[in-house]
Amino acid sequence: MTTRRSVAIIGAGLAGTTAGLGFLDAGFDVTIYSDRDRDSLRNKVPPTGVGVLFGKSQDWDAEIIEDLYEVGKTTGMSVRLYGGAGEDRAPVLEYDPDYGYISAAVDLRLRADDRLGRFLDRGGRFEVTTVDLDNLDEIAGAADLTLVATGKGGLSTLFPVDESRTKYREPQRRLLQVTLTGVDHGPDVFAYRSQAGGGHSLYNLDSENGELFVGPFLHKDEGATWSFIVFAKPSGAWAARIDDVHDAVGARRTIAGIFAEFFPEDAPVIEQLEVIESDPVSWLKGAVTPTVRRAVATTSGGHAVAAIGDTAI
Missing domain, CATH: 3.50.50.60 (FAD/NAD(P)-binding domain)
Incomplete structure (x- = not known):
């Protein structure tokens, strides 16, 4: 035996x-x-x-379990970089590449x-x-x-x-994550940034303050939603705002405020998003030393x- x-x-x-x-x-x-x-x-x-799966990671994952999800798929990323501060702040670079594959962001x-x-x-x-x-x-x-x-x-x-x-002895970013609902993933969403509209994630970078990722997301209960991650430089203006967040409502308010001040072209869409009432733990903040x-x-x-x-x- x-x-x-x-x-x-x-x-x-x-x-x-x-x-x-x-x-x-x-x-x-x-x-x-x-x-x-x-x-x-x-x-x-x-x-x-x-939890976005990009490219080969999806192939490896398929060896364990088949793809069970139809929502939260993207085919590229719309990137905008801003440099400088105050009156000197200005757009530096923008590009909108296709991945060449389908990525997936699932709760x-x-x-x-x-x-x-x-x-x-x-x-x-x-x-x-x-x-x-x-x-x-x-x-x-x-x-x-x-x-x-x-x-x-x-x-x-x-x-x-x-x-x-x-290589590091302290966190390189302050982090804020939240999932919000109220806007679909259709091609008309963020269409001014990309022909794919809501089929592409957004990645906004600010040389003084950090980076902000926004992407179509499959929430465990709500379904089609949007996930946000703010990567705030400890020395920048966003870090203190993250420290003041204590719930999902505060997370939404903070992110909407950052968009209104630093990325106003995206703010009207972001302002339409709301917290997921059924999931009070749909947000997270902190800092990690790599x-x-x-x-x-x-x-x-x-x-x-x-x-x-x-x-x-």
């Missing part, structure tokens, strides 16, 4: 559920551990990113939940429990392979920072574990 090799995965976000489904389909005995149940993972935490909570559902339907095990360093050692001792996918927090500190590949960690660590009992996703980079 042959015993199937076992895999333990700590974390049920996109990285953990993708790995779990892949290993399960490859014939492994897989258990995913999470400190939240399935409903909480889908409905009570914010999406930790926009990470939906992607992960769909993967978890497939994982459970195919016989995978899902255990809701808090994993700390002590029981990680027990789990790793019982499994043939243990992967840690708990994100930038959680168990990431178990993995030493790779100093040779970590960090690369060693891929493998050893538990207190001498068991090797590997980091994937944001736990590693």
Whole structure:
């Protein structure tokens, strides 16, 4: 009798559920551990990113799970760069390339939940429990392979920072993310920027203050929506505005204000967008120091574990 090799995965976000489904389909005995149940993972935490799949990443993803989503697709990006400050501020560059493929921006909570559902339907095990360093050692001792996918927090500190590949010691941007609704993805939206209109994402750059990404998005409940990420330079005018945001309404107000002052040609469209009332955690703010960690660590009992996703980079 042959015993199937076992895999333990700590974390049920996109990285953990993708790995779990892949290993399960490859014939492994897989258990995913999470400190939240399935409903909480889908409905009570914010999406930790926009999760756009570009080009080859979609091909690789298709090896794990087929494309389940028709909304949130784009074929290019409309870019505008402004330089200078005050009266000297002026447009410097604009271009509107097609990717040559279709990208997709889908709520990470939906992607992960769909993967978890497939994982459970195919016989995978899902255990809701808090994993700390002590029981990680027990789990790793019982499994043939243990992967840690708990994100930038959680168990990431178990993995030493790779100093040779970590160039920064502080965040390079203040970040604000929010999903808004009320405008469709049709070709008439932002048509003055691109023939593709709402079929292209927007990327506005300001040399003094940072960058602002806007893209068609598939929200887990609302469907066709728009996702925003503000990348604010710590020394610029946008950073303090982000620090003053405390809810989705404040996030929308801050972004609308930035567009009105810095990108007024886009402001009339942005002003039409509203918060998603059914999803009070549709926003996120913070700052991240770009960090690369060693891929493998050893538990207190001498068991090797590997980091994937944001736990590693």
